[in-house]
């Protein structure tokens with residue numbers, strides 16, 4: 001099993017004097033999955049983009065397997081896989097070509113592309129253009145892209161948004177597999193059933209702050225259900 005550790009301490013982001021994310025801290029070990037839940041504009045994407053190393057934090061520290069983003073960005077980036085929520089695929093590229101392109105950027109061997117295609121169940125469709133794929137299949141290509149470098153930390157922004165129940169369950173199944181291998185996963189979601197199915201830890205965000213966290217069981221005990229905790233995080237009684 002992969003050895004992995006993520007330590008986040010007092011992470012914050014201010015943009016034009018507005019606080020977007022405030023004092024977020026957590027600690028995750030091998031195979032742990034954190035779901036970041038919250039309403040629109042809660043600060044989830046901003047938090048995830050800081051973890052992915054594509055947005056500079058205003059305060060705090062992020063460490064993945066003892067590598068700090070602030071000290072060595074290249075080594076930090078090598079530990080991270082990131083699945084954005086708004087990726088526009090290039091017209092004309094097949095699934096295999098898209099993955100070969102990403103693999104070449106990271107100087108990874110071609111064989112790894114075949115491995116991830118098999119992992120996400122797209123080996124038989126690899127010569128088809130990604131722009132002809134369904135949303136569920138495109139999410140698999142993005143997932144494969146994020147897993148290319150076997151990252152210690154996989155970060156996913158709203159990975160199941162727009163997926164029907166079949167693809168959502170398939171996605172949960174894929175995540176279970178990589179969790180078993182020891183990868184740490186942090187993902188954002190509005191879909192509490194996904195958090196319920198796969199997360200070890202849940203964090204609720206509102207206006208950039210952590211307004212409640214714990215294991216799924218802790219949250220059920222404290223609030224009654226994930227839905228009740230979500231409503232409370234939004235300030236809905």
Ligand SMILES: Nc1ncnc2c1ncn2[C@@H]1O[C@H](COP(=O)(O)OP(=O)(O)OP(=O)(O)O)[C@@H](O)[C@H]1O
Pocket residue numbers: 015020038039040041042043044045046047
């Ligand atoms: N570059 C920016 N400049 C100004 N405001 C920003 C910027 N980026 C984010 N914000 C604001 O910060 C807040 C949090 O945005 P963010 O996208 O992180 O939220 P979110 O929880 O991911 O929302 P959603 O679920 O709608 O995607 C929003 O009010 C957004 O308008």
